[in-house]
Amino acid sequence: MSVVLEQTVSEPKGRVEDRRLLTGTGRFVDDLKMEGQAYMGIVRSMYAHARIKRIDLSTLRSSPDFIAALTGEDLLKEGVATVSQNQWPPQKPAKRYHLAVGKVRFVGEPVAAILVRRKIALEDLIEQVGVDYEPLPAVTTIEESKKGTTLVFEDWRDNVSQSADQKWGKAEDAIASAPNVIRAKLGIARQESVPMEPHSVLTRYDRGRDLYEVFATVQSVHGLREQLASELHVPEEKFHVKVMDMGGGFGSKGAQSYPEPLLACLFSRRTGLPVKWTATRTEEFLEAATGRDEYCDIAVACDKEGRLVALKANLECDAGVTGTQNHMSQLSMWTMLGGYRIPNVDVQLRVYATNKMPMGPVRGAGAPEGTYFIERAMTIMAEKIGIDPLELRRRNLAPRPGQWGAGGPAPGMELIDALVKESRYQELLKWKSEVNSRFARQGPSKSNVVAGLGVSFRSGGGADSGDWSEGSGESESGSGQWPTSEGEGAGDWRQSEAEGNPSPSWVDSRGEEATPTLDFTSEYARVTLDKSGRATVYTGSSPHGQGEETSFAQLASEELGTPLGDVSVVWGDTALVPAGIGTFGSRSAATGGSAVVDACRKIKSQLFGKVATVTGVDAKFLSIRKGRFSSTTQTQTPLPTLAEVMEMMGVTGVSAESYFRLSSIEYSGGAHLCVITLDPELGAVRVVKYLVVEDCGRMINKTIVEGQLHGGVLHAIGGSLFEKLAYDDQGNLLTSTMMDYCIPTAVDSPEVEVFHRGSPSTATLDGVKGVGESGTNVGYAAVMNAINDALAQVRPGARIDVAPATPEAISAAIATVS
Amino acid sequence: MSGKNVRAKADGLTEVSMKINGRAYRGEVEPRTLLVYFLRDELNLTGTHVGCDTGHCGACTVVMDGKAVKSCMVLAVRAKGAEILTVEGLAHDDRLHPVQVAFTENHGLQCGFCTPGLLLSTLTLLQRNPHPTEEEIRRGIEGNLCRCTGYVNVVRSIRAAADSMAKQEVRGRS
Numbered sequence: 001m002s003v004v005l006e007q008t009v010s011e012p013k014g015r016v017e018d019r020r021l022l023t024g025t026g027r028f029v030d031d032l033k034m035e036g037q038a039y040m041g042i043v044r045s046m047y048a049h050a051r052i053k054r055i056d057l058s059t060l061r062s063s064p065d066f067i068a069a070l071t072g073e074d075l076l077k078e079g080v081a082t083v084s085q086n087q088w089p090p091q092k093p094a095k096r097y098h099l100a101v102g103k104v105r106f107v108g109e110p111v112a113a114i115l116v117r118r119k120i121a122l123e124d125l126i127e128q129v130g131v132d133y134e135p136l137p138a139v140t141t142i143e144e145s146k147k148g149t150t151l152v153f154e155d156w157r158d159n160v161s162q163s164a165d166q167k168w169g170k171a172e173d174a175i176a177s178a179p180n181v182i183r184a185k186l187g188i189a190r191q192e193s194v195p196m197e198p199h200s201v202l203t204r205y206d207r208g209r210d211l212y213e214v215f216a217t218v219q220s221v222h223g224l225r226e227q228l229a230s231e232l233h234v235p236e237e238k239f240h241v242k243v244m245d246m247g248g249g250f251g252s253k254g255a256q257s258y259p260e261p262l263l264a265c266l267f268s269r270r271t272g273l274p275v276k277w278t279a280t281r282t283e284e285f286l287e288a289a290t291g292r293d294e295y296c297d298i299a300v301a302c303d304k305e306g307r308l309v310a311l312k313a314n315l316e317c318d319a320g321v322t323g324t325q326n327h328m329s330q331l332s333m334w335t336m337l338g339g340y341r342i343p344n345v346d347v348q349l350r351v352y353a354t355n356k357m358p359m360g361p362v363r364g365a366g367a368p369e370g371t372y373f374i375e376r377a378m379t380i381m382a383e384k385i386g387i388d389p390l391e392l393r394r395r396n397l398a399p400r401p402g403q404w405g406a407g408g409p410a411p412g413m414e415l416i417d418a419l420v421k422e423s424r425y426q427e428l429l430k431w432k433s434e435v436n437s438r439f440a441r442q443g444p445s446k447s448n449v450v451a452g453l454g455v456s457f458r459s460g461g462g463a464d465s466g467d468w469s470e471g472s473g474e475s476e477s478g479s480g481q482w483p484t485s486e487g488e489g490a491g492d493w494r495q496s497e498a499e500g501n502p503s504p505s506w507v508d509s510r511g512e513e514a515t516p517t518l519d520f521t522s523e524y525a526r527v528t529l530d531k532s533g534r535a536t537v538y539t540g541s542s543p544h545g546q547g548e549e550t551s552f553a554q555l556a557s558e559e560l561g562t563p564l565g566d567v568s569v570v571w572g573d574t575a576l577v578p579a580g581i582g583t584f585g586s587r588s589a590a591t592g593g594s595a596v597v598d599a600c601r602k603i604k605s606q607l608f609g610k611v612a613t614v615t616g617v618d619a620k621f622l623s624i625r626k627g628r629f630s631s632t633t634q635t636q637t638p639l640p641t642l643a644e645v646m647e648m649m650g651v652t653g654v655s656a657e658s659y660f661r662l663s664s665i666e667y668s669g670g671a672h673l674c675v676i677t678l679d680p681e682l683g684a685v686r687v688v689k690y691l692v693v694e695d696c697g698r699m700i701n702k703t704i705v706e707g708q709l710h711g712g713v714l715h716a717i718g719g720s721l722f723e724k725l726a727y728d729d730q731g732n733l734l735t736s737t738m739m740d741y742c743i744p745t746a747v748d749s750p751e752v753e754v755f756h757r758g759s760p761s762t763a764t765l766d767g768v769k770g771v772g773e774s775g776t777n778v779g780y781a782a783v784m785n786a787i788n789d790a791l792a793q794v795r796p797g798a799r800i801d802v803a804p805a806t807p808e809a810i811s812a813a814i815a816t817v818s
Numbered sequence: 819m820s821g822k823n824v825r826a827k828a829d830g831l832t833e834v835s836m837k838i839n840g841r842a843y844r845g846e847v848e849p850r851t852l853l854v855y856f857l858r859d860e861l862n863l864t865g866t867h868v869g870c871d872t873g874h875c876g877a878c879t880v881v882m883d884g885k886a887v888k889s890c891m892v893l894a895v896r897a898k899g900a901e902i903l904t905v906e907g908l909a910h911d912d913r914l915h916p917v918q919v920a921f922t923e924n925h926g927l928q929c930g931f932c933t934p935g936l937l938l939s940t941l942t943l944l945q946r947n948p949h950p951t952e953e954e955i956r957r958g959i960e961g962n963l964c965r966c967t968g969y970v971n972v973v974r975s976i977r978a979a980a981d982s983m984a985k986q987e988v989r990g991r992s
Contacts, residue, residue, distance in 0.1 A: 023908070707971055
């Protein structure tokens, strides 16, 4: 039942956005300058937990460079709200301000903001601010947080920030009577997104018009506008938020509420000056949202035939002082239960507050963790039973993600079969055993390595989108039902073609309808087509590497028959694009792309309607290409051109809007295979082969899709081999530069081979399934399973279940097994 | 510091001059000003980026007297009289350099932030070694971090650039 996934849209050689990025004419926020701009700096806490006794600004004030300063007390006087916190899933409100009030709760927390005249003076003057602290005991681990001897937030009665459960059947009983049970303590350390461009903001307050102009490094301009409006108690329309080029995000520039845009707005309002701030890399490590830091105590049971009978797990997350976004561990829980039939399940989730920087999404946002937990457990189980790890997965695939019971072919089977074929699995196993028998004969020496092979799988589909954009967050205890996001009448309001009131020069299909709301499963687009045949796409998505300037132009080009070069894509500007959600969560090509297609189809419907009226040809037989209409049936009269039709309509262009809503986001599924060699003396791992079989539906642009997978996979490789935010027992961050927090270089990276299988999504208008995070989601388990496979060759029983498997961890794992 | 390209002034500023992308530039800076900030803030050559300010990421790579340097590790006064090439100087009369062409044709960039540094490291790599092996390519750009591409298409781009520059060389000779 394999569907050949051909590109149906012509893919250009090179992206539309490339030229400016290759010639140094892109515009990143820090590249922008405004006349008379002043520079903002942040004074950050040196303690993980302390009372602020006094902030001394007197030396700073005597500097000729000094313009203004803000402290937490000033924010209270200005009536600024506490840091925004999402309430899905419900989390205990953490009362925290963008500048610490009374107490600091993590190293790097902003204590004061200063505004100075010259950029070069900034760092010196930050040092001139004297802060007296009274250190308090800091909660730096989940264990300490559980004890609750010290509370991170004094108005809480313990340090638990959120909890959830997922239960069906009788997991405990099933485990007790099962012939095969494995247990493991799995985890992924605290890690960071590390986009190459640090956060930056430039604001200008226009007193005459009472308007804030804000350029910021954000994955959603509309999200930042909403946050600024609610935290500053200023109406949304007073903010004009913009982003042009952005140097990556990976979650860290998503919907977290960071202090700097708000502080820059306050400074600009107070002084009338444009205000610029750009993070140093150290500030980036101290403040940008961190992720993972999840640990899973898991027990999995199988029957004699290797069929899963139960899963029981305690899932814990260290969320630091808890952030704006907190859906990650919930997503881990769902992802963990996503791909296989498991009749008895009992998962408990607890999220703990500690004195560390707040948690936020990092590429995959919980899905890499959840996939890692189940996929590492499956491989441990396969070893225990003594069957091939892919075979164990085959026996347990759910017919559809999150569903079990009734049979039917599992779509995942196709991916696993393709992985075996494309990787020449049997040959690889043979090669591996040759390498390992050589090692066994010769014994360890510096030139000698062992080999390991790891696989990992994740079913695609919409299951683990769950209902997390607006869901209840309640578990369905005992039902075995997956939470779905089939909202009541989802998408209904847009099903019928809206009859708009023609405006003098543009026909607009918005008409008199109320503005619909947008959320995770929906996106905004507006498309205009002028009489010369040029099209402009306005999208609420916000590309920063994903290439939507190209792929959305391809979609409009395909729908409207307009040459690619005649389509412009506009985004990242709240004045030009009235609504939007942004780019994160592997959702843009699915939601944003569908909205573009929807808007284009509405335009065609208007135009074809007119042509039909004039010529008598049924609209369903019409198509448009390069400004000319054609019909699949015989026509007696020649069809008019686009320009002629618009003339008849009395307009110079036609536009249509879409707030397209999917019933659920459909995600790409994948099967990964990783082959490594390991030098036991050095603890050094080398990834020698990496292979991905992916089902991401139809590809608008295959090159872009594969680029997303390459980068996503390397994110997982880095996260499995060496990425770790390390703290000392006082809560000091020990990894605050790129020397201490290592991201992979070209030398650490393998060639990644990508193969495509599966079928176009039926949930999206453009046939795509979200792929941006897929490589990361599936990658961790493949790498960690490969490392553990190799470790077992060195010493049976040696195991690393918490990523990253650093050389230090590998040496320790080998040494601790006697 | 002395010499005709560096002159200390009474207000603590120092005059520096250098040739960038074939044009002579002169400016006044505090002696501690880094070359990257001289380029970005004084001369508005913002194609050179700052990704880490500790010399690890390579986004600020420029070519100084024929060698790739991280311009956040070089004082502006140290570049006295130097010939500098930044990303803005790669294309000629709107015609992209073969390295730039190779990067766009092989999707060797996504967000584009690390790209200027990678282009200049590639250029000096291929000048040193016109026919690098994959291993040599990877070693050659080890000092340039990229978080988007997994380096897969960066390596392909560099291989393609090497091929097209070698062909140009042959054409140039015949």
